[in-house]
Amino acid sequence: MRVLSGHLGWVRCIAMEPGNEWFATGSSDRTIKLWELASGRLKLTLTGHISAVRALTVSHRQPYLFSAGEDKQVKCWDLEYNKVVRHYHGHLSGVYCMSLHPTIDVLLTGGRDATARVWDMRTKACIHTLGGHTNTVADILTQAPNPQCSCLVHCTAGDNGSLHFWDWKTGYNFQKHQTTVQPGSLDSEAGIFKCLFDVSGCRLLTAEADKTIKIYKEDDTVTEESHPIVWKPEIMRRKRY
Numbered sequence: 219m220r221v222l223s224g225h226l227g228w229v230r231c232i233a234m235e236p237g238n239e240w241f242a243t244g245s246s247d248r249t250i251k252l253w254e255l256a257s258g259r260l261k262l263t264l265t266g267h268i269s270a271v272r273a274l275t276v277s278h279r280q281p282y283l284f285s286a287g288e289d290k291q292v293k294c295w296d297l298e299y300n301k302v303v304r305h306y307h308g309h310l311s312g313v314y315c316m317s318l319h320p321t322i323d324v325l326l327t328g329g330r331d332a333t334a335r336v337w338d339m340r341t342k343a344c345i346h347t348l349g350g351h352t353n354t355v356a357d358i359l360t361q362a363p364n365p366q367c368s369c370l371v372h373c374t375a376g377d378n379g380s381l382h383f384w385d386w387k388t389g390y391n392f393q394k395h396q397t398t399v400q401p402g403s404l405d406s407e408a409g410i411f412k413c414l415f416d417v418s419g420c421r422l423l424t425a426e427a428d429k430t431i432k433i434y435k436e437d438d439t440v441t442e443e444s445h446p447i448v449w450k451p452e453i454m455r456r457k458r459y
Contacts (some may be wrong), residue, residue, distance in 0.1 A: 219421070219435040220258045221400065224251055229425035230411050233274035233283070238417035242283060243431055244271030248293075250285055255416060258433070266302055267291060273327070282324060286313035292327055294339070306337050308344045314354060320351040328355030342459040379408030381424070395434075403428035 227246030234241045240261060244250050250271055269289035274404040276283050282296040282303075292313055294304035305408050311330035318325055323339040336346040383393040399408045409427035416423065422434040 219390065220433040222253060222260075222431040222433070223400070223429065224256050224260050225249065225429045225431075227270070227429060228407075228409075228411065228427045229429060229431055230270055230272050230398045231274045232326070232412045232414050232425045232431065233276050233415055234414060234423075235276050236278045236417065236453060241414075241416070242274050242276065242285050243425055244274050244285060244287070245429070248287075250274065250283070253431070255433075262300060264295060264300065266293060269312070272312065272314045272329075275316050275318050277319070284316055284318065286327055286329070288312035288330075290329075292316070292325075292337070304339075304342050304343055306335075306344070308335055308347070309333070311432055314356050315358045317358045317360045319360045324360075326360060328358045334358055352369060377409040379410060379426075381410065381413070397426060398431065400428045400430055405459040407441050 222263060225243065225245040225247050229245050230279070231244040232241060238255060240251055240252055240254050242252050248265070248267045248269060248271065252262040253260055267285065267287045267289055269287050271285055271287045274283065280295045283297055284293065285295065286292045290309045290311060290313060292306035292366060293302045295301065296303045306325070308328070309327065309329050309331055311436040313327050313329035315329070316325065316327045319321050325337040325339045326334060327337065328334040332353055332355060334348040335344050336348065336424065338345055348416040379397040379399070381395040381397065382391055383392050397410060398409055407427040410424050411427065412425040414423050415421065420436050424432045426432060
């Protein structure tokens, strides 16, 4: 649907605003950029990190954007004033992931120091340091019903620029796509570092190594015959009958 250019380095992370009007990207060029989703227009560039920006998340309840990077820094940006209002200090190495709890004012971060840290979003206090991993914590998730979190160790995918779409019920890989490296980029810069659906689920955004963000939309011409999703292995059929 659209290719957005503006970053001068690999685009490492992406976060959607809850209202589905704009999204944020972080890059190896040390900047954070805010883009209009509908038009692709660049709204704002935020500077302050001194190394690659690796993680972003947007608050659902306050006008806050949180960022983290390889400079060990975790920052809270007030988007009404477009400036940093809080720093969260404690990680001993680069911070690669973050997550805001959906219902309480708690921020979780994880990184290269093999720990996940739980922060009081307002006081900046580190409530817990969760150890146990022996390698980089590359992703972290929270859930609303209980104050729990899950951490994932860094297993890599998409470095060759491939997108795979799966039916989660059957495990069927019903569609594959290969990203196109933009002119002036090397073939080795076809990696996809992050992908994210917008709030509607109709658009897919990818953060890529060729310094671009690509936006994909649904194909209105697709039918069940041209792109069948329902698939059952022969072994499942035999068991059923």
